[in-house]
Amino acid sequence: MVKVWQHLLKDVVTPDYCIGCGSCVATCPVQALERVNEKPALKGVCINCGICYGTCPEVVDPSSLQTQVFGTPPNDELIGTYKHALSVEANDPGVKIRAQDGGAVTALLSSLLEIGYIDAAIVTGTAEAPWYPVVRVATTPKEVLECAGTKYSRGPISLGLREAVNMYYRKKVAVVGTPCQIIASRRMGLSTPRNEHISDAIKLRVGLFCSGVFKYEDFFKNIVEKSLQIPLASVNKFDLKNEKLIIYLKHGPSRELPLREIRKYIDLPCRICSNFSAEMADISIGYVGSPAGRSTVLIRTELGEEAFAEAGKLGKFSVIDLASVQPGLEGIRQGALKKKTSAAQAIEALRREKKVLPVWLEQPSGETIAEPIESDKGICHI
Numbered sequence: 001m002v003k004v005w006q007h008l009l010k011d012v013v014t015p016d017y018c019i020g021c022g023s024c025v026a027t028c029p030v031q032a033l034e035r036v037n038e039k040p041a042l043k044g045v046c047i048n049c050g051i052c053y054g055t056c057p058e059v060v061d062p063s064s065l066q067t068q069v070f071g072t073p074p075n076d077e078l079i080g081t082y083k084h085a086l087s088v089e090a091n092d093p094g095v096k097i098r099a100q101d102g103g104a105v106t107a108l109l110s111s112l113l114e115i116g117y118i119d120a121a122i123v124t125g126t127a128e129a130p131w132y133p134v135v136r137v138a139t140t141p142k143e144v145l146e147c148a149g150t151k152y153s154r155g156p157i158s159l160g161l162r163e164a165v166n167m168y169y170r171k172k173v174a175v176v177g178t179p180c181q182i183i184a185s186r187r188m189g190l191s192t193p194r195n196e197h198i199s200d201a202i203k204l205r206v207g208l209f210c211s212g213v214f215k216y217e218d219f220f221k222n223i224v225e226k227s228l229q230i231p232l233a234s235v236n237k238f239d240l241k242n243e244k245l246i247i248y249l250k251h252g253p254s255r256e257l258p259l260r261e262i263r264k265y266i267d268l269p270c271r272i273c274s275n276f277s278a279e280m281a282d283i284s285i286g287y288v289g290s291p292a293g294r295s296t297v298l299i300r301t302e303l304g305e306e307a308f309a310e311a312g313k314l315g316k317f318s319v320i321d322l323a324s325v326q327p328g329l330e331g332i333r334q335g336a337l338k339k340k341t342s343a344a345q346a347i348e349a350l351r352r353e354k355k356v357l358p359v360w361l362e363q364p365s366g367e368t369i370a371e372p373i374e375s376d377k378g379i380c381h382i
Contacts, residue, residue, distance in 0.1 A: 003053035005033070005046045013039055015356040017058045019269045021177075022156030023184040024052035027195040035156055054191025055158075057183035061360045062275050065183065068190055069280055070301070076329075078336040080279030084299040084308075085322035085329055087290040092316065099148035100239070101287040104295035104317060105206060106148045108283070109174060110141035111311035118203050120170040122160040122177075123147040130232035132216055135160035137168055150208070152238050152245075153216045154267075157181045158188075165201045172203040179275035182207040186280050204307050207278020209286025209296070209332075211240060211259075211339060212270035219265040230255065241287065272350070272358065274343040276336040283308060289322055289331040296322060296332065 003011075005024075012018050020038040032044030033052060040052070053059060066074060066081070074080045090096050090103030099106040109121045120139050125147035127134040133155035138144045157177045164170040175185045188199035214220065224230050230247060237248040245262060247255040263271075278284040282304030289296035297319075299305050312319065322328050350357055 002048065002050040003059075004048045004050050005042055005052055008040075008053045008056055008059075009042075011359040012056055012058045017269050017358055019058060019180050019184075019267070020154055020156055021057065021181050021184045022159040022162075023055040023057070023188060025156070026158040026162035027051050027055050027188060027198050029195055035159065038156075049193060051191060051193055051195055054194065055184060055187045057180050057187055058269060059359050060183075060187070062179075062183055062273075062280070064360075065186055065190070065280055069186060074279070076333070078333045078340070079277045079298065079329070080300065082284075082298040082300045083302075083305055084297075085289075085332075086297040086299070087294045087320050087322050087325050088285075088297045088317050089294045090317050095145060095148070095316075096293070098145055100150045100237075100295075102290065102293055102295035102317075103148070104285050104297055105176060105208070106144055107317040108206070108285075108308070108311050109138070109144045109176070111314045111316045112174060112204070112307060113139065113141055113144065114314060115310060117172070117307060117310050118174045119172045120164045120168060121174040122157055122164060124151050124155040124157070124176075126151065131220055131235065131238070135163075137164045137170075139168065139170075149237060150239070152240065153213050153220065154178065154181070158184060161185075161201065162198055165198055171201050173201045174204040174206055175202055176206045176208065177278075178208055178210040178213065179278040179280070180269065180273060182278050182281045183275070204283070204303065205281045207281025207284040209277050209284065209288055209335070210270075210273075211276065211335070212263075212266040212273070214262075214265050215267055219262070223262070223265060228255070271346040272343050274340040276339040277332055286332075288335045289325075289328055291325055294325070298332075 018039050022035055024040050025033040025035050030047055032046050033040045034043045070081045088102055088104040090107040095103040095106050112118045120137050121144055123136050123138050124133045125136040126132055133151045133153045135155040135157055136147050137160055161173060164173050182205050185202055185205055225232050234249050235247055236250045239246040243259045245257045282301045284298040285295055299308055
């Protein structure tokens with residue numbers, strides 16, 4: 001049974017499980033969907049092709065993609081399939097100052113652009129509103145560096161991909177995103193039917209370790225700016241480490257917020273997400289596992305292996321085996337276990353409260369029984 005927009009509205013958007021990745025909007029072949037208030041909305045005539053539902057990352061159990069992507073079960077139950085575990089540091093001091101942790105993402109993307117392995121990278125920058133995430137199409141190392149640093153709030157990565165394809169005419173695009181955004185990019189290529197014009201432009205998927213993100217208005221505007229009276233324009237950097245959100249100011253001492261006190265502001269889809277290390281990426285990168293000033297890099301696929309090797313030829317970053325540093329893989333496993341445990345607890349809380357559950361929990365295959373759904377244009381029979 002083909003699932004279409006009205007099913008997506010019922011299963012994901014209305015119960016607030018939408019992550020705002022923009023995949024449904026980006027892949028709609030007739031541009032019937034638009035992103036309104038960070039969520040998709042029907043603004044044109046739906047042709048019931050089902051592509052929007054097929055690309056959504058929130059209608060399937062993430063583990064169901066394992067064999068489709070890798071062909072085998074994971075070689076590590078907590079952090080997924082990987083070939084190499086490394087600790088990486090950018091060699092350029094300017095990159096390290098601007099970027100997060102060791103600057104591995106910035107150095108990797110800059111190198112791949114420079115050698116022509118990719119012709120664009122979809123990254124998250126900011127706009128006139130301080131720290132509000134805005135997706136950018138980076139085509140030069142300079143543009144990558146301008147977007148360096150973690151934003152801790154999501155941007156519509158997939159709309160950046162559409163822009164790269166339709167406006168920049170790019171065909172070898174690297175997508176950088178959180179675990180759920182990477183799953184969305186995988187779904188684009190695996191769904192039937194699919195929008196090949198968009199999905200086939202993805203050359204590389206770079207995933208970011210993620211413990212969860214905050215909604216911009218709820219947390220950054222209402223809590224950081226209003227309650228804590230910290231103007232967002234005065235913040236130089238946010239960092240989530242050791243169960244604390246650290247707010248580095250441009251002038252003055254940093255502020256620390258215990259994660260246990262602000263966890264309630266983490267977005268609902270994040271609270272039930274068990275994917276910490278971006279298990280569906282070609283290359284996953286984060287700070288956990290490496291010492292301060294370095295980034296952990298998990299190379300997961302042959303494509304990731306090739307891309308990392310090609311980028312390394314420019315010498316923009318130094319590499320050591322993760323086994324030679326502390327806490328190493330065990331640190332990543334602990335982070336992954338913590339997120340999986342927290343997700344299970346959050347799901348159980350939803351059950352107790354009799355809240356609407358994610359569709360992939362109600363039907364393990366990610367499928368729901370097709371039935372007539374009422375729309376604003378009458379009854380849509382599927």
